[in-house]
Amino acid sequence: MTSLATSCRPLAAVALLLLAACATSPAPDAPPARAPAPPEEVPQAVTPLPPLPDKATLRLSIASVGDMMIGTDYPQNHLPDDDGIGFLAAVAPYLSSADVTFGNLEGVLLDGGQPGKKCSNPSACYLFRSPTRYAYHYRSAGFDVLSLANNHARDFGEEGRSSSMQAIAAAGMHHSGRVDDFASFEVNGISVAVLAYAVTKNSNMMLDYELAFETVARFAGSHDIVMVSFHGGAEGADVTHIPFADEEYYGEPRGDVVWFARGVIDAGADLVIGHGPHVVRGVERYKDRLIAYSLGNFATYYGISVAGIKGIAPILTTTLDGTGAFVEGNIVSTIQLRPDGPSIDPKQRALNLMRELSIEDFGEPGLTFLPDGRLLPAPRPRVQPHILQTLVE
Secondary structure (H helix, E strand, O other): OOOHHHHHHHHHHHHHHHHHHHHHOOOOOOOOOOOOOOOOOOOOOOOOOOOOOOHHHOEEEEEEEEEEEOOEOOOOOEOOOOOOOOOOOOOHHHHHOOOEEEEEEOOEEOOOOOOOOOOOOHHHOOOOEEOHHHHHHHHHHOOOEEEOOOOOOOOOHHHHHHHHHHHHHHOOOEEEOEOOOOEEEEEOOEEEEEEEEEOOOOEOEOOOHHHHHHHHHHHHOOOOEEEEEEEOOOOOOOOOOOOOOOEEEOOEEEEOHHHHHHHHHHHOOOEEEEEOOOOEOOEEEEOOEEEEOOEOEEEEOOOOOOOHHHHEEEEEEEEEEOOOOEEEEEEEEEEEOOOOOEEEOOOOHHHHHHHHHHHHHHOOOOEEEOOOOEEEEOOOOOOOOHHHHHHHO
């Protein structure tokens, strides 16, 4: 007789085989295997950008001079014996020590060419043409930017002024003067614009005051410092005082220099440099900005009188902060004794004359003139807007 246990063994074996088969077969609805998850990325530390410098702590020095023309070969050869190489040697250390050095270039830099204006009386009409190589004399002396907005910039027409622009750029300098020609560059992390104006044809027109103010405002919106120069005002030894009115010279309108200068500062300019009268005029600090109304004849070899006060001129160095505010200034007096170029004047005649004129014309010009030539800010009553003076008059 077969026991129950013995008879159940085959059944148990079959059951175990069925269970094993079920265990090794994939489930019909099992999802596909997933790829392993990538390791979690660790965020990188972000280095913060350094803070922008406080513009008020930055400093920029600008040396400015008046009219320059260091030799002409028209209509006769009146170039210096050394071809102008040493004409600025005595003053070069003072010019090159500033961050930016500016001057007004009378005449043209041109090799050959035909005059752009006719003179019925050559003895009273002057045309100035210097060789293009003379641009390097200015650069070697320390100049960075030159004005081509004056009554001699077109002595040989626009061809002459184009040649001047090309020669200046080739020598590594900037220029401004022709309509819509403005200089823009950066120095020591400070963006600078130089806008040159005159009362003459095809130049940035000083007499179009509203356009000038609009242009200055536009550049002030995109530059830290805006410097404006103008070639305006009457000419001669008897025009050292500012008339606070429109000026003329031989019937030609020469503008109201106070209206223009204060107006461009109201529009956003930070430094205003005048030239044109061929004598020095006073300076004032207006809205914490410096205005020099004329820097006179600085370096003129031939054709422009340097007799008496016409031969004294300053090198005016102005230190501004990065917002354009006046920090301090310095006047180095120079004198021209032909045939030499400008030299340092131990009698400091330019300094003394500018101090006298500033006090006589403005009463309190907002500046202290120290015996060593330094200019420091000084208290000044609020200046009445010039438009109100005009309406009262």
